[in-house]
Amino acid sequence: MEKFVRLSAKACPLPLPNLNTDQILPARYLKWPRSKGLGSVLFQDLRFDGDGNVKDFPFNQPIWKDAKILLTGRNFGGGSSREAAVYALYDHGFRCVVAPSFGDIFAQNAVKNGLLTAIVSDVDITDMAAAISANPERPVVVDLDSKTIACGNRIYEFEIDPVSRNQLLNGWDDVDLTGSYRDRIAKFSTEHRALRPWVVPARE
């Protein structure tokens, strides 16, 4: 997994609440393999109408084409557990989403793919969005070590689950890490089955 330490990039404001994973990536694209590049259909139904006409949506503005930070409303990524919603954001180029709250499963999926979910207050989102609108070209700097975002002329602090922060800073691979506990897992599994024999599925 790619490490995340510090990022300086354009930030696209998308101040809508409840952008669930169905909005991020409509279900009809879930059968696409990752190699097809899910970034092209990110927010598809918010960007285009049923006839393929372009809607009034920030992503459709050329200025945000190379944005790596997304600034959005509360409850981002709620709903379906589809990790492909994270793939779509990542494949489009995003490395950080800043919002007042995230769906729990989305946030877990994000960290496994090197996408930072930074939590700030509603007020700070509004404040940052205003600063970005005033000067869209100015890069926003996200620093995971100090848990700060430099935007406009201010520094904002953000929150992130400490486990996720550790994983992103170190670029840890979960499976390798779990492998180092192999003996304890084997011991647990044996004891668990002895203590609670019913955990093993009965034969039909």
Place this chain on the structure above:
Amino acid sequence: MSEPLTLIDKSWFAHEIVRRDDGASLLWVDRHYVHEGSFHAFSQMKESGRGVAEPGLTFGVADHYVPTHGRDQVIANPEIAAMVRNLEANTAESRITLFSLRDPRQGIVHVVGPEQGLTLPGLLIVCGDSHTSTHGAFGAYAFGIGASEVAHVLMTQTLWQRKPKRMRITVDGAATIGVGAKDIALAIIAHVGADGAQGHAIEFGGSTIRALSMEGRMTLCNLSIEAGGRCGMIAPDTTTFAYLKGRPYVPKGDALDRAVDDWSALVSDPDANFDREVKLDGNIIAPIVTWGTTPDDALPIDARVPDPAREANPVRAKYLRDALDYMAIAPGRKLTEIPIDRVFIGSCTNSRIEDLRAAAAVLAGRVSKVPGLVSPGSSSVKRQAEGEGLDRIFRDAGLEWAESGCSMCVGINGDIVPPGERCASTTNRNFRGRQGPGARTHLMSPAMVAAAAVSGHLADVRPLLAGRKL
């Protein structure tokens, strides 16, 4: 004296292999359910050169992409056919038991797991699907995960998680006739908000919850995720044990007695602390429908949709305008004046035998004014319903009686609500485009969907139940 513990704590600690200094726990997984959507995880596993650690604890079900019509024929859409074939190949290669398209046990994973007795109290259950919270109805600790975590479970039978906060939701009082688990769930979601339980595991308690059947408890726990909860649980009791007895994968004889003894201890200690407590009065819950584009946009059927002009908060007013605009409903309109174009009865939320009986009780001897689809939760539910003659009631009312799968809840098998159409649906998400691009969804109970069908508009089921045998 040791510290009193909640059911959530007890379940967590029984599966915690190790806890790191940063607070991450490595948890043992007792059951892992996979479906067609798990293909990313199988790919990740193969790329890393590893195999499935515990195929005997892993079970596959074909549900998300399966057709609900023409089961005996080859799947016409090659992409959908490939999704099912892919699951068959991946599970066969790893020696995982699969309930595929033509297996008599096939159905929606969250219906089949409990039905086959794979879901038991005290288990830790995961699946790459957010509605895995359903299995908490049995006192299991069950939650949805993403593809990378599915891959991790396949390879190690464990998962890294941080212990969530604990929320108790208590509902007391007798629910009135025509009010069921779906109404209770929507009332809870409207009360706490679609993200109100984020970061929390939920335990449901109180006399209203205790009185629910297992089917009702599954509907309630299923919808925990729509309040943002990590999982939802109900302490197992005699209702749970009676449901389980005799199911294929449930222990038998002395082994069952031993299990029931253990399961009976799966309750929160009297003085256990919760991080948050929510209480609702079960006596005053009315039949509920959603009007907007998130599940917390839910109101009693006798209410009017909100009017953005009367909303003081400008952010909320904009949200209301956008939602009403998408749903094509005039501000302040009475819910019962909203006409519908079609109905859907199905999904992991409401497709079990009791759900079908509730809808049939309203539809019997009546005709639906709109077209509709009924997709039973499993092939076994379908056979049972046919044995009870429910299929005839649906067909005579003018609705289609189909095979089992996720179907029109997520629309990826081809069953969709056409653009611009409005559907009264027993499903779980009224998100924009959830049932198909441009589709408009109103969530409600099976009985309320039946009431909407025979009325042609959103309607209160209660007058339609007068004099009926329930």
